[in-house]
């Protein structure tokens with residue numbers, strides 16, 4: 186980066202051009218978001234930032250742009266990301282929370298609202314805590330439990346819950362194993378499980394394959410493994426009439442709904458993400 190570049194706006198434009206030439210997706214967004222976070226101003230305000238940047242700020246921005254050119258995601262560079270109203274810190278064990286998952290939370294909130302902001306919620310595979318913390322923040326009347334197999338993910342999820350001032354009961358668990366100590370039945374089960382088959386890894390963007398934890402992404406050789414395990418293992422934990430909201434990958438909606446039906450769940454359909462693609466499968470556990 187030229188040291189002579191004067192204003193924040195010039196710096197960010199120059200960085201965006203370099204990112205674009207390097208083939209980085211959404212170069213303008215990356216350049217602007219990184220600079221706005223560095224300066225502590227809103228993205229739209231970068232263009233109006235009048236103060237001269239210090240040498241330290243320029244040097245840090247240069248380092249961040251170089252990392253982005255190597256396809257490191259913006260959230261990994263910053264060490265945090267935004268999800269609904271939340272700022273969530275990340276470590277190498279936690280998936281970067283996605284905007285698609287925000288629509289899964291919308292579906293979960295609708296289910297909670299039908300019960301009147303109460304009930305027991307279980308988030309399986311909580312990662313950074315995104316889903317559980319968003320629900321806790323937006324529907325404070327619920328009792329919320331969240332699990333993950335990764336102790337590293339649980340560590341950052343606990344930190345995020347504390348920073349966002351919500352109470353979540355976190356449990357280290359392999360899907361639902363060992364959760365029978367919960368003394369109340371779960372009224373809403375929500376999960377964004379790993380649903381990408383391992384052989385699809387090479388088709389993923391480097392931002393995802395190189396930087397997100399593989400435990401969070403890949404389901405193993407078979408894409409439905411986690412859905413099958415959730416349907417097979419969770420019924421003893423669920424109340425009669427419990428709602429089940431599962432994030433699904435492209436093309437998985439009908440298969441996941443049919444799979445759930447085979448395990449005795451009532452399929453209620455799917456809901457779209459912001460782009461209109463099926464992103465949440467909705468089912469109900471009728472009880473035994």
Ligand SMILES: C[S@@+](CC[C@H](N)C(=O)[O-])C[C@H]1O[C@@H](n2cnc3c(N)ncnc32)[C@H](O)[C@@H]1O
Nearest residue numbers: 282310311312333334335359360377378379401
């Ligand atoms: C797709 S990520 C979702 C993370 C977070 N809920 C979100 O939406 O951003 C899947 C999560 O499941 C966890 N996981 C993988 N295998 C698991 C297992 N056997 N039992 C519980 N959690 C598991 C991963 O560590 C990861 O945090």
